[in-house]
Amino acid sequence: xxxxxxxxxxxxxxxxxxxxxxxxxxxxxxxxxxxxxxxxxxxxxxxxxxxxxxxxxxxxxxxxxxxxxxxxxxxxxxxxxxxxxxxxxxxxxxxxxxxxxxxxxxxxxxxxxxxxxxxxxxxxxxxxxxxxxxxxxxxxxxxxxxxxxxxxxxxxxxxxxxxxxxxxxxxxxxxxxxxxxxxxxxxxxxxxxxxxxxxxxxxxxxxxxxxxxxxxxxxxxxxxxxxxxxxxxxxxxxxxxxxxxxxxxxxxxxxxxxxxxxxxxxxxxxxxxxxxxxxxxxxxxxxxxxxxxxxxxxxxxxxxxxxxxxxxxxxxxxxxxxxxxxxxxxxxxxxxxxxxxxxxxxxxxxxxxxxxxxxxxxxxxxxxxxxxxxxxxxxxxxxxxxxxxxxxxxxxxxxxxxxxxxxxxxxxxxxxxxxxxxxxxxxxxxxxxxxxxxxxxxxx
Ligand code: GDP
Ligand code: MG
Numbered sequence: 451x452x453x454x455x456x457x458x459x460x461x462x463x464x465x466x467x468x469x470x471x472x473x474x475x476x477x478x479x480x481x482x483x484x485x486x487x488x489x490x491x492x493x494x495x496x497x498x499x500x501x502x503x504x505x506x507x508x509x510x511x512x513x514x515x516x517x518x519x520x521x522x523x524x525x526x527x528x529x530x531x532x533x534x535x536x537x538x539x540x541x542x543x544x545x546x547x548x549x550x551x552x553x554x555x556x557x558x559x560x561x562x563x564x565x566x567x568x569x570x571x572x573x574x575x576x577x578x579x580x581x582x583x584x585x586x587x588x589x590x591x592x593x594x595x596x597x598x599x600x601x602x603x604x605x606x607x608x609x610x611x612x613x614x615x616x617x618x619x620x621x622x623x624x625x626x627x628x629x630x631x632x633x634x635x636x637x638x639x640x641x642x643x644x645x646x647x648x649x650x651x652x653x654x655x656x657x658x659x660x661x662x663x664x665x666x667x668x669x670x671x672x673x674x675x676x677x678x679x680x681x682x683x684x685x686x687x688x689x690x691x692x693x694x695x696x697x698x699x700x701x702x703x704x705x706x707x708x709x710x711x712x713x714x715x716x717x718x719x720x721x722x723x724x725x726x727x728x729x730x731x732x733x734x735x736x737x738x739x740x741x742x743x744x745x746x747x748x749x750x751x752x753x754x755x756x757x758x759x760x761x762x763x764x765x766x767x768x769x770x771x772x773x774x775x776x777x778x779x780x781x782x783x784x785x786x787x788x789x790x791x792x793x794x795x796x797x798x799x800x801x802x803x804x805x806x807x808x809x810x811x812x813x814x815x816x817x818x819x820x821x822x823x824x825x826x827x828x829x830x831x832x833x834x835x836x837x838x839x840x841x842x843x844x845x846x847x848x849x850x851x852x853x854x855x856x857x858x859x860x861x862x863x864x865x866x867x868x869x870x871x872x873x874x875x876x877x878x879x880x881x882x883x884x885x886x887x888x889x890x891x892x893x894x
């Protein structure tokens with residue numbers, strides 16, 4: 451896909467006369483590519499129409515950077531399509547919220563419920579899981595196993611066959627126990643489809659969720675729109691989570707899900723494990739959709755903002771892909787300064803969206819400084835620790851010492867180490883990044 455889009459744009463920029471015909475040909479090529487990425491036909495057509503309105507033929511003809519203009523227009527348009535215009539309901543820590551998960555069997559609901567609970571638990575919430583899937587044998591066992599592993603309270607039954615009753619009882623119980631995030635997992639299959647949607651409606655009526663999350667497998671292809679719409683028509687879906695983004699699917703169905711539910715994507719699932727879960731970030735997602743990789747614009751940015759003499763060193767470090775605590779420390783410094791290198795890192799998917807979400811800069815800065823204080827106290831342990839990439843070396847007694855040394859609770863040290871693991875994963879995506887040879891930078 452990426453190949454054909456860049457080819458289309460390449461052909462376009464090679465053409466000497468940019469007329470409407472050439473633009474149309476380019477757009478048709480991109481249309482085909484987006485369809486292959488499972489973007490719904492109608493959405494692709496809409497985008498095509500909009501692009502034509504936006505891209506000014508005179509600008510193109512005047513010899514401005516045509517490739518940039520078209521690429522940027524497509525990129526922006528897709529970003530816009532992923533933004534339904536209003537944020538989803540966001541639960542508040544310490545205040546009871548009920549969140550109901552819906553989606554077809556196999557989409558990843560039960561797995562995602564646990565990830566969602568675990569994600570919040572790590573941030574100090576008190577989540578709980580309710581299994582309202584009484585259709586599939588083994589559904590409760592699966593949830594129980596997940597919940598136990600993550601040490602999250604759960605509710606369900608092997609005997610009771612009425613999902614509405616269980617959902618109601620579970621929510622009731624966890625409200626009494628002052629849980630602030632009560633998550634209801636539901637069934638995704640029924641003998642008849644109509645019965646499934648009726649069941650969702652009833653569970654929703656009984657539990658009065660503050661938020662209904664539609665979970666969708668990224669590989670379902672063109673079926674995405676109808677599936678999302680069917681759920682939206684029976685319960686008031688307010689957010690979307692796309693799963694299995696670690697596979698081959700580019701996830702074009704996400705555009706359909708947003709269009710059908712008029713709700714934003716809030717997280718993506720990137721693996722079977724509990725922590726393979728990321729806050730959704732529009733730009734890297736669209737880059738991936740367009741086959742531009744997660745690093746689109748990254749090289750440009752380096753070239754643009756990092757002083758020439760610092761570029762080779764930065765690229766070298768990135769291409770090695772090794773992420774030590776020391777590197778994390780240095781990048782935190784860069785991020786706080788928001789100097790040139792900090793700006794570059796703020797573009798890395800999963801780097802700034804999580805560490806420094808917009809509007810919460812103060813809070814985030816305090817958090818980063820807290821992490822740095824803890825790392826400061828690690829230097830007393832000897833330099834090797836900061837340069838090690840083996841988390842096993844971080845045993846219990848060391849964690850305790852760091853906590854004591856920095857005057858922070860053990861929980862904070864664990865959080866900092868979790869953050870390290872997460873960033874190390876983001877960082878490892880850089881491995882093998884092609885380093886341009888001298889003089890090649892400007893050709894990119
Ligand atoms: P449910 O029927 O909707 O509850 O789906 P499950 O949670 O049982 O998940 C179905 C399968 O998809 C399981 O084998 C999960 O491990 C797997 N799965 C869920 N999310 C992801 C993901 O993000 N990546 C991958 N690779 N597998 C996932
Ligand atoms: Mg399930």
